[in-house]
Amino acid sequence: MDWPAVWVTLKLAALTTLVLTVVGLPLAWWLATTRMRARALVEAVVALPLVLPPTVLGFYLLLAASPRFAPGSAYQQLTGATLAFSFEGILLASVICNLPFAVRPFAAALGSVDPRLIEASWCLGVSRLQTFWRVVLPLAWPGVLTGLVLTFAHTVGEFGVVLMVGGNIPGVTRTLALTIYDDVQALDYARANRTALVLLVFAAVSLALTYTVTQRRPGRR
Amino acid sequence: MSDVVAEFELSFASGPTIEGRVRQPSDRASVTVLFGPSGGGKSTVLRTLAGLERPQRGTIRFGDETWFDAATRTFVRPQQRGVGMLFQSYFLFPHLNVEQNVAFGLSKLPRDERARRAAAMLERFDLEGLAARRVDEISGGQQQRVALARVLVMQPRLLLLDEPLTSLDQPLREKLRGELRELLRSLGVPVVLVTHDRTEAIALADRVVVLVDGRVRQFGDVQQVFAQPADEVVARYVGVEAIEEGRVVETRDGLAAVEVGSAHIWGLAQGELGSRVFVCIRAEDVVLERGATGGSSARNHLPAQVVSVVPEGALVRVLLDCGFRLTALVTRTSSEELRLAPGEAITAVIKAPAVHLVPRG
């Protein structure tokens, strides 16, 4: 087992999930409650990574991250390091690729809370933010949890974009999925198989646990 | 005591426009009922008063506070209005128990104060034993009490009730109607209540606003509105049971004789000779008699034939044919004494002032 790769993979999945929770929950809340017409457009943009081939995403992200273009060079000026082929680079790529895996379940869960419950809370003098914490989240947590687990598991399996943007640098951007690829090329099938089995079991267990936990509640609405 | 003065217009993207006009006098706490058919916009008006909808035009003032003014783009959020809103389906928080529901709005208070107030409210509404129960484990009537407790514990300055009794079974509804009246009286807070049930409106209202298809058709004291509907649309909804079309054929001394079907009926003059009117007669105002008596102040004695006799609790609803269809509501005792049965001949006696003439169209 390539332990540096395990560490990179876990770090990437955890941070991606964290970033997408902080960024994705407010976005999902807006999507679930707004009546603005721009909503359809935003939904389409959020869903884009689902339908685009990873190479398209990887290509544009690699360009953007390269010091030859604006975002990459700005990053380099700020931090002195390149965005491409760095952990921060694949983190950014991973956040973008996983946006739909987080935001869509979040929005569905948050949207399933009856708006009248929210209004009842407002009329009792509770602010919008407090209402979110005390009414919406407690009722929507199964969907939110599903989004978190899907994001985490999907990141663990992310391959194409990470390879293109990350460059497969050992200990930095080489994730477990990439080590399988390497091992196959090195004809080390045994090692590839061990890693693949671990990933398979991890994915199966995390999904099974999530669905069990989220189904124990009686259905909402 | 603050009064509510609201005059606004709210348009929905899908088309309909709802006009709200509510005026609540400030000398005493009173109950204003928004009355009208379902879908007429009553709930929308209530929600707008609560701050859950934002109108396009108009103003909403509470005392000397302006809650909404389209001209100055003022809008006060529901959290700031101190309004207690009771939704038709209560919308108790399903993930909290009864006590937590009641205490929900008190979160800004210190814990012991919160507990004390919640406990007091639970006691007042007879809910102490249910404090730890989840809301899906209690009955409809209990849920209503929890909803009321939750709202009243906040000591609102204005109470808004959306069809408070509609989701209850009939017998329970009748029982609670009286209790609700007592409760609203005792609160000392202005109340705006929405209902489409005529009996409820009559039972609970001091003032009535009739809202049909988004327009305010009439408003005033409850007896005034129900006894003298402004037009036939209102008449239909306030439940004047006989509404027949007729033509004024004679006018004399402030009275008008109207030809309705094959009958002649006298009511208070309305409209010129030859004009078409609706004749509105409430079933309660029709007296049934056998045979002629020696003189009567009632102008109208119509020979009629009983078409059907339908019991309604302690009363009996009698459908008559007197040249036009007329409904009378009499006590069961009277019905038995008069031996009312389909086919019997009877006289319908109606005072002219009880014959309400509404100009056509």
Next chain:
Amino acid sequence: MSAKSEPAGNSLVRVAAAADLRFALEEVIAEFKKAEPDTKIEATYGSSGNLSTQLANGAPFDIFFSADRAYAHRLVEQQLADADSEFVYGIGQIVVWVPNSSPLDLEKVCIGAVVDMAVRKVAIANPEHAPYGRAAEAAFRSLGVYDQVRDRLVLGENVAQAAQFVESGAADVGVIALSLAMAPTMRDKGRYWHVPLDAYPRLEQAGVVLKAAGDADAARRFRALVISPRGQELLARYGFIRPEK
């Protein structure tokens, strides 16, 4: 200047190497570790074209071993490496490889193996960015079999992946690097035929030390080992021909 310099005593050399070196370079790395046990060496293998593009986009490697001169030289042109750091470390060769189970008699049919009727797929590295793929293509043309073989070609992302295709049986024949054919994992699994050296342009394999290298001294020491007699001896075991300087 570099972004990540390693603190003294914790040297790190990050190597980007052409895929054909996958096994050969590991031996040199092991040798280097004997002399400098405290220096870490991390190697990433890929096609020379891909790696040089990544380097042009700021990939953090210290030393680059290309499978040809052009990609290495390009980095000098792009000011990413000093001209005097450029070095040739060996001449590579291509072979036609079949697994043991193949009925083909390579000594007899030679290049004809790739156009044999029973052969459906021929694996080579992608000529777009792998020098070994370009060499294979050039050999096909000069030996007159290109038109017949082009429909059967299966392109590996780099020459090691091409080798994996034919080793696993996904392809029937592969034209791959000699250094891979001679590797322990491949050696006993098949047999091969040397493609004549005059059938394709010389695979002069060159490398450069990057300007952005973290520990440039350590990188240069590694380079020194590769071109030293001992390093060359190790490379010769994988069929690399010594460059004449």
